Amino acid sequence: xxxxxxxxxxxxxxxxxxxxxxxxxxxxxxxxxxxxxxxxxxxxxxxxxxxxxxxxxxxxxxxxxxxxxxxxxxxxxxxxxxxxxxxxxxxxxxxxxxxxxxxxxxxxxxxxxxxxxxxxxxxxxxxxxxxxxxxxxxxxxxxxxxxxxxxxxxxxxxxxxxxxxxxxxxxxxxxxxxxxxxxxxxxxxxxxxxxxxxxxxxxxxxxxxxxxxxxxxxxxxxxxxxxxxxxxxxxxxxxxxxxxxxxxxxxxxxxxxxxxxxxxxxxxxxxxxxxxxxxxxxxxxxxxxxxxxxxxxxxxxxxxxxxxxxxxxxxxxxxxxxxxxxxxxxxxxxxxxxxxxxxxxxxxxxxxxxxxxxxxxxxxxxxxxxxxxxxxxxxxxxxxxxxxxxxxxxxxxxxxxxxxxxxxxxxxxxxxxxxxxxxxxxxxxxxxxxxxxxxxxxxxxxxxxxxxxxxxxxxxxxxxxxxxxxxxxxxxxxxxxxxxxxxxxxxxxxxxxxxxxxxxxxxxxxxxxxxxxxxxxxxxxxxxxxxxxxxxxxxxxxxxxxxxxxxxxxxxxxxxxxxxxxxxxxxxxxxxxxxxxxxxxxxx
Amino acid sequence: xxxxxxxxxxxxxxxxxxxxxxxxxxxxxxxxxxxxxxxxxxxxxxxxxxxxxxxxxxxxxxxxxxxxxxxxxxxxxxxxxxxxxxxxxxxxxxxxxxxxxxxxxxxxxxxxxxxxxxxxxxxxxxxxxxxxxxxxxxxxxxxxxxxxxxxxxxxxxxxxxxxxxxxxxxxxxxxxxxxxxxxxxxxxxxxxxxxxxxxxxxxxxxxxxxxxxxxxxxxxxxxxxxxxxxxxxxxxxxxxxx
Numbered sequence: 170x171x172x173x174x175x176x177x178x179x180x181x182x183x184x185x186x187x188x189x190x191x192x193x194x195x196x197x198x199x200x201x202x203x204x205x206x207x208x209x210x211x212x213x214x215x216x217x218x219x220x221x222x223x224x225x226x227x228x229x230x231x232x233x234x235x236x237x238x239x240x241x242x243x244x245x246x247x248x249x250x251x252x253x254x255x256x257x258x259x260x261x262x263x264x265x266x267x268x269x270x271x272x273x274x275x276x277x278x279x280x281x282x283x284x285x286x287x288x289x290x291x292x293x294x295x296x297x298x299x300x301x302x303x304x305x306x307x308x309x310x311x312x313x314x315x316x317x318x319x320x321x322x323x324x325x326x327x328x329x330x331x332x333x334x335x336x337x338x339x340x341x342x343x344x345x346x347x348x349x350x351x352x353x354x355x356x357x358x359x360x361x362x363x364x365x366x367x368x369x370x371x372x373x374x375x376x377x378x379x380x381x382x383x384x385x386x387x388x389x390x391x392x393x394x395x396x397x398x399x400x401x402x403x404x405x406x407x408x409x410x411x412x413x414x415x416x417x418x419x420x421x422x423x424x425x426x427x428x429x430x431x432x433x434x435x436x437x438x439x440x441x442x443x444x445x446x447x448x449x450x451x452x453x454x455x456x457x458x459x460x461x462x463x464x465x466x467x468x469x470x471x472x473x474x475x476x477x478x479x480x481x482x483x484x485x486x487x488x489x490x491x492x493x494x495x496x497x498x499x500x501x502x503x504x505x506x507x508x509x510x511x512x513x514x515x516x517x518x519x520x521x522x523x524x525x526x527x528x529x530x531x532x533x534x535x536x537x538x539x540x541x542x543x544x545x546x547x548x549x550x551x552x553x554x555x556x557x558x559x560x561x562x563x564x565x566x567x568x569x570x571x572x573x574x575x576x577x578x579x580x581x582x583x584x585x586x587x588x589x590x591x592x593x594x595x596x597x598x599x600x601x602x603x604x605x606x607x608x609x610x611x612x613x614x615x616x617x618x619x620x621x622x623x624x625x626x627x628x629x630x631x632x633x634x635x636x637x638x639x640x641x642x643x644x645x646x647x648x649x650x651x652x653x654x655x656x657x658x659x660x661x662x663x664x665x666x667x668x669x670x671x672x673x674x675x676x677x678x679x680x681x682x683x684x685x686x687x688x689x690x691x692x693x694x695x696x697x698x699x700x701x702x703x704x705x706x707x708x709x710x711x712x713x714x715x716x717x718x719x720x721x722x723x724x725x726x727x728x729x730x731x732x733x734x735x736x737x738x739x740x741x742x743x744x745x746x747x748x749x750x751x752x753x754x755x756x757x
Numbered sequence: 758x759x760x761x762x763x764x765x766x767x768x769x770x771x772x773x774x775x776x777x778x779x780x781x782x783x784x785x786x787x788x789x790x791x792x793x794x795x796x797x798x799x800x801x802x803x804x805x806x807x808x809x810x811x812x813x814x815x816x817x818x819x820x821x822x823x824x825x826x827x828x829x830x831x832x833x834x835x836x837x838x839x840x841x842x843x844x845x846x847x848x849x850x851x852x853x854x855x856x857x858x859x860x861x862x863x864x865x866x867x868x869x870x871x872x873x874x875x876x877x878x879x880x881x882x883x884x885x886x887x888x889x890x891x892x893x894x895x896x897x898x899x900x901x902x903x904x905x906x907x908x909x910x911x912x913x914x915x916x917x918x919x920x921x922x923x924x925x926x927x928x929x930x931x932x933x934x935x936x937x938x939x940x941x942x943x944x945x946x947x948x949x950x951x952x953x954x955x956x957x958x959x960x961x962x963x964x965x966x967x968x969x970x971x972x973x974x975x976x977x978x979x980x981x982x983x984x985x986x987x988x989x990x991x992x993x994x995x996x997x998x999x
């Protein structure tokens with residue numbers, strides 16, 4: 170056990186594993202297309218994820234237009250509406266957020282941050298991306314099949330998801346399930362890489378407790394994903410068999426359109442259990458990398474070490490463990506035994522403890538810090554408030570008695586968009602502004618970045634804050650149109666119009682970000698190796714952008730944790746992880 | 758704390774639960790590698806097997822759930838899995854042979870690992886081929902069992918003996934396990950060829966990966982093979998003996 174009072178930044182022990190032999194690409198194809206370098210794979214992952222993310226953004230406009238102006242837009246009928254709801258949800262959660270955090274940031278940052286030359290199995294890593302791409306293509310292909318994509322809602326609850334009457338029951342649902350199974354296969358290949366790289370391929374001196382919290386977050390998320398995705402895999406396979414072979418895993422004896430179907434004796438609740446055994450950890454698979462990245466952004470741009478590093482690590486682990494046993498809170502209205510409801514409510518509310526601990530530590534990091542309001546910092550602070558906001562409504566929904574009336578209303582939509590939609594997306598933007606200089610060697614435009622931040626941040630609040638109110642009014646989610654509903658006042662329709670107009674504006678405003686991205690790629694100011702004066706290892710590469718193999722001839726040697734900011738006696742206000750120890754230094 | 762306390766603590770050499778726990782954490786979070794004796798490949802296979810355990814667990818728990826929730830009688834395993842041999846119905850005889858076959862293959866696999874590390878290439882390769890043969894025989898017997906049941910009218914969507922979920926779960930779970938065995942057989946054959954040729958001695962590069970392999974791959978293959986074996990024991994217990 171390491172004792173905090175004893176300085177440990179002495180020369181680390183010799184290397185335990187000999188330096189790896191890298192695969193060197195010989196042609197353009199193996200360098201940029203079928204590439205085994207984690208950095209290129211990261212860009213491929215992120216590019217694909219952002220592309221389908223834009224598709225999902227456009228789909229959200231379809232949903233909003235219908236809610237604001239029911240029936241006014243000719244091409245949005247009930248079928249298109251439900252298909253948009255489904256595809257928007259599934260793409261955003263799985264194909265965008267999961268892929269960009271683990272496949273994108275994980276691939277780029279893990280090897281650089283732990284001081285490795287590449288992932289441990291670059292070939293498998295490459296396969297992971299290509300299987301992910303195929304999964305994405307299969308999903309999008311459902312638009313071109315008879316009946317279009319499935320409109321079952323992203324939860325895909327049987328029996329309705331596979332019966333006639335649900336849009337896309339012909340091909341859409343089959344392609345959706347095949348795509349999910351492929352995604353899981355691809356993800357497993359990547360996830361194994363991330364985990365083994367973190368556990369076994371760290372450079373000299375890089376103990377687990379010296380890793381940046383970004384790596385901790387991504388690592389914990391990858392572990393959870395490997396344990397949670399099996400639930401979705403099995404649910405997907407069984408639903409696929411129900412749909413194609415006519416097995417009755419999930420479908421009970423049922424009459425459909427006056428015809429008694431051949432299904433008999435299945436259990437729809439089983440699907441819900443399997444789905445949410447995946448579905449709830451999935452929230453934290455997205456949130457934990459965001460937690461980690463935000464810790465690093467705050468620390469770097471506030472020039473101060475993260476407050477309570479060990480506590481932060483244990484909080485990540487505690488959240489990861491707890492989140493595996495809370496899935497039932499998505500099923501309070503499924504008629505579960507009250508004792509189960511009690512159990513799941515207790516575990517759900519218990520997650521608030523480590524989560525609140527993290528929030529306090531972020532705030533305490535900012536306390537008396539030298540805060541630089543750069544674009545990444547603004548996004549990090551935006552994440553903090555948004556996450557607290559979404560987290561607090563989570564306390565409402567975690568309680569059975571409050572959840573029952575709020576279930577399936579826009580309150581739920583507002584809650585999860587705040588906590589796992591907007592909050593992680595703010596982190597993604599912040600992370601791109603932060604690491605863009607390392608990836609390209611050029612800075613992004615700060616002025617455009619700040620405009621982008623304020624529009625996105627205030628806009629997101631303007632969109633989702635009123636939704637809480639609509640939800641409390643009792644406005645149900647996923648309804649194609651409300652018609653004449655006694656308990657919904659006319660003002661709700663006005664509010665819906667306002668939300669939609671803001672949503673369209675905020676959506677289009679993302680063009681500022683993409684303009685900034687592409688402009689800076691070519692015309693951005695040269696960044697140098699370490700523009701933020703950050704201490705963690707990825708900023709200490711000999712080349713920027715990092716070359717093949719990351720570290721040139723010699724792997725770096727690590728002497729301290731990545732949060733050595735404002736160290737007394739140091740020549741600058743930060744000490745890179747690989748700088749030799751200074752006299753009297755007591756960094757962990 | 759009094760001085761007396763300190764001295765007694767000092768004398769105690771017996772590790773406490775706390776010191777043990779802290780020791781584990783210190784080992785895990787130590788420099789460079791968390792598992793000091795495991796290579797990257799071995800660590801990856803172990804972690805993959807943990808994930809795969811969750812997949813099989815989800816399948817088996819789902820099977821148990823539908824078996825309990827269906828309202829129709831479940832077919833009796835000792836009757837439906839019986840074979841007619843010499844005019845007598847012998848219950849579970851085929852499954853007994855299949856289980857014996859697979860467990861035997863685990864034995865030959867373990868011997869292959871031993872010989873591979875001793876650099877006795879021919880012996881290791883032959884034992885891997887024997888393992889692959891047992892694996893293929895297992896899949897063959899499974900195909901026989903499937904065809905027998907299909908012949909008797911068992912389908913994924915229903916059967917004449919009782920609950921429709923019997924056929925669904927049976928084909929899905931044994932099929933998924935059989936798929937694992939088949940993949941294992943393919944990799945056994947590939948690795949056996951590489952061992953036989955001495956690829957790992959001369960540093961020949963892989964066709965797809967362009968990387969040199971090591972004899973350790975035999976042991977990693979063995980980990981997978983024993984796992985598939987172990988899973989079968991659970992399927993055997995939950996599906997055939999329940």
